[in-house]
Amino acid sequence: MKLILLDYDGTISPIDVSLEKAYPSAKVLESIDYTRKKGNKVAIVSTKSCDLLINRVKADAYACIAGAEIIYGNRSCIDTDLIKYQDDAISLIDFIKKDKDIKESKAKIDIKKTTTNLIAGITIDWRFSNYPKSLPSIIEQAKKLNLKVIKYENEPFIDILVSKANKADAVLFLKTLFNPKITIYFGDSENDLPAFKVSDISILVLNKYNEHLKNAGINEIVEFDKIWEAIRKYADY
Known part of the structure; x- marks a missing residue:
């Protein structure tokens, strides 16, 4: 098999x-x-x-x-890290929602949850919008909260993950x-x-x-x- x-x-x-x-x-x-x-x-x-x-x-x-x-x-x-870092994930989502550049860019924010409704990741996607100028500060904030950031060399989106x-x-x-x-x-x-x-x-x-x-x-x-x-x-x- x-x-x-x-x-x-x-x-x-x-x-x-x-x-x-x-x-x-x-x-x-x-x-x-x-x-x-x-x-x-x-x-x-x-x-x-x-x-x-x-x-x-x-x-x-x-x-x-x-x-x-x-x-x-x-x-x-x-x-089990999803349970441990839920508060940090919620904190980052609040940080992103308050960000003026994100709103103006109209980048898509996709909050990814498990089937039991735990926050497991956030995708910021500007494929069909403008590049969000505040992205570096969001990445910095995610790292401060001990969340995992995946950047792609040529692709117009990033993933921020709660699990390592x-x-x-x-x-x-x-x-x-x-x-x-x-x-x-x-x-x-x-x-x-x-x-x-x-x-x-x-x-x-x-x-x-x-x-x-x-x-x-x-x-x-x-x-x-x-x-x-x-x-x-x-x-x-």
Whole structure:
């Protein structure tokens, strides 16, 4: 049995559309179904919340908000740091909401919560707005509160996470859960690099933002439009 792990944004879902339109294509969903019917396991590993992922993709497990919450069947496993740092997360959200530059830029603020309503992350996204000039001060405040900041070299958004877990932790958890013969990871950004390192086969899904990751020690590169073919190929690998 193979374990195929899929990032969401920019990997199986288009990256340059609003969240409301960010769905995997029919071909991608069909390839995931095909993979599971072949007796393999599929898990989604993303910085998105579990509620969103569960509603958009049928999979065997979900590692959400970079591994802060993992769902398998009717069970949820969360990082206990989420409880420890809730007050700090709330404090940062208040700081952001009061920021004049954020309001003027019209950047999208996405507060990510677990299925039990714990705050697990904040995304500041200016893909469809102006760059928020106060972003450096927000990042500084997040670090003062001991929250984790993920910046991307070419992508117009940042993630601020309550949990210190990363996608490698999620992959290792899922490998323990499923005990696969081989683990194959598809991803497209900096936050996928730790997961690449603990997977047997790492596949970079190429888009306009990640040319700089071509030499990141991955095993294979596939164009975003061909991801469905690659998933099917590895289902039969």
